[in-house]
Amino acid sequence: MTKGTLLQNASYLAGDGLTPTRGDILIKDGKIAGLGEGLNPEAGLDLVDASHYLVTPGFVNTHSHAAMSLLRGYGGDQNLKTWLTEYIWPVEAKLTDEDVYWGTLVSLVEMLAAGVTVIADMYDHMDAVAQACLDAGIRANLSRGMIGFNDDDRHSLKENDALYDRWHNAEGGRIKVWYGPHATNTCSPDYLAEVAAHAQNRATGIHIHVSETKEEFDELQEKYGQTPVALAQAAGLFKGPCLIAHGVWLTEEDKAILAANDVGLAHNPASNMKLASGACPVADLRQAGVKVGIGTDGASSNNAQSVLRDAQLAALMQKLTRLDPTLVSAQEALTMATIEGAQALHWDEEIGSIAVGKAADLVCFDTDKPWWIPNHEPAATLIYAAHSDDVDRVYAAGQLVYHQGDWPRLDTERIFYEGCSRAKKLLQG
Incomplete structure (x- = not known):
């Protein structure tokens, strides 16, 4: 076993400001142990020639339903209500723990290859999701999705309690557990207050x-x-850390409430566009001080699971809908995909940027591609030109979890087989 890893002579985006920097990155005990030029390649280190890399913080996926990979392409081109009630919920009622485990792994394989090292996931059968995250090596914030109107006996709430007891701060803090009331329109105010x-x-x-x-x-x-938003505040959801997904339809007062209560927001541009839900006022929210992260949502409403792709869409969407090219610059979109997503999850002391002492959640982009030439501004190249396929290496908590089409911790042949066979059975049953 190596003592750690030394990425030598890399270009990397340092600190919360994502400042372009040249030098070495030393990884030890799951953390960034050193940064700078000419670090000592001590014995036992895994030495990596990173001269052709741009290294970024791992991407933070602030809103996902990973197991929905089993429903990728199913029920498409509908509005949200039709999609949920006529397609998704009837099939989800059939899911087993095993379905959710393998479906989650299908998404995690895709996410890791796209540089995602952190997910905030809400779904059912969450012990299976936690186990999949543990096996894949990804960092996770997990919530049991609870539809209050279907939870008279509070079985869902009790499951979230149990999930917290079993998994919160597991794996040295790599897995966190929050609570997941599904939505303000699927839970009564009294139920929301109880969850809070x-x-x-x-x-x-x-x-x-x-x-x-x-x-x-x-x-x-x-x-x-x-x-x-006002209903959620009145129910007490904002008295502690809170992340709201989507936030497309907001009043000026809503935006002020979110900012005053340090509520994070997960922006899901691809899902919002596909379901024709609208455009979240991201630029206004960030100007008001709201921390906005990027989410992919589920693979049935997106259909890709790439934070980079959604960050690209986030920048372009704001410019188009507001007819203002200055809104959500490439640098801002990249910030949302990394440190600001970590801030929205109240996890930024440990993750979200490349700094000594922070977790070694890192993405190495191969810049030996024509669309990287020339690379005047790394953030602009990443957001407007780069592809998720440019990801060459991914480290999560210092462990190599993806490298050139290989996932060292995972049996992808088995995962893909299970994903296909279980999806077929669900839709034919």
């Missing part, structure tokens, strides 16, 4: 869909006289 109390009692956070569609936005105002 469980999260607060355990000093943990909440991950919830909020204001994804105009229909949801209008429905809650008519029913409760409040916007989804």
Whole structure:
């Protein structure tokens, strides 16, 4: 076993500012132990010639339903309500622990190859998701998705309690557990308040869909006289760490509430466009001080699981919808995909940037490609030109989890077989 890894003579994006820098990166005990030129290649280190690499922090996927890889391409080209009620929920009711385990691994294989080292995942059968994340080596924030109107006996809430007890801070803190009330329109205010109390009692956070569609936005105002954000605040969801997914339909007051309560937001541009939900006001939110991360959502509503691709879309979407090319620069989009995503998850002290003492979650892009030539501004090249296929190496917690089409920890042949056979059985059964 090596004492660590030394990436030699790399170009890398240093610190929270993602500053282009040249030098070596020393990885020891899962952390970045040294940065700079000419670090000592001590005996026992795995030496890597990184002269053709651009090294970035690992990408943070702030909103996913990884096991939905089994439903990739199913129920497409519908609005959210039709897609969920007529296609997704009926099939998801058939899922087993084994289905979710293998479906999650299919997504994790894809995500790791695209440089994703952190996911915030909400779904059912979450012990299976946790085990898949453990096996793949990825860092994870996990929540049991709870539809309050179907949880009269509180079985879902009890499962989230148990998930917390079994998995929170597992693997040296690599796995975190939050609470996952599905959405403000699928849970009553009383149910949301009950979930908030469980999260607060355990000093943990909440991950919830909020204001994804105009229909949801209008429905809650008519029913409760409040916007989804105001309802979530009144229920106590913002008293501790909270991440809202989507946030497409927001008032000025909503934006101020999110900023004042340090609520993170997971922006899912591909999913929002495919489901025609609308365009999240990302530029306004960030200007107000809201930490905005990038999410891929599930493989049935995206259909790719690449944070880089969604970061590219996030930059372009804001420019087009607001007719302003200055909104969400390449640097800002890359920030959202890394350190700002970590901040939205309240995990930025450990992850999200390349700095001594932080976790060695790193992505090595092979820059020996024509679309990298010339590379005047690395952020612009990454966001507007690079492909996920340019990823050559990925380290998560200092471990090599992907290298040139190989996943050292995973049996991808078995994973792909299980993914295909289980998807076929689900849709034919």
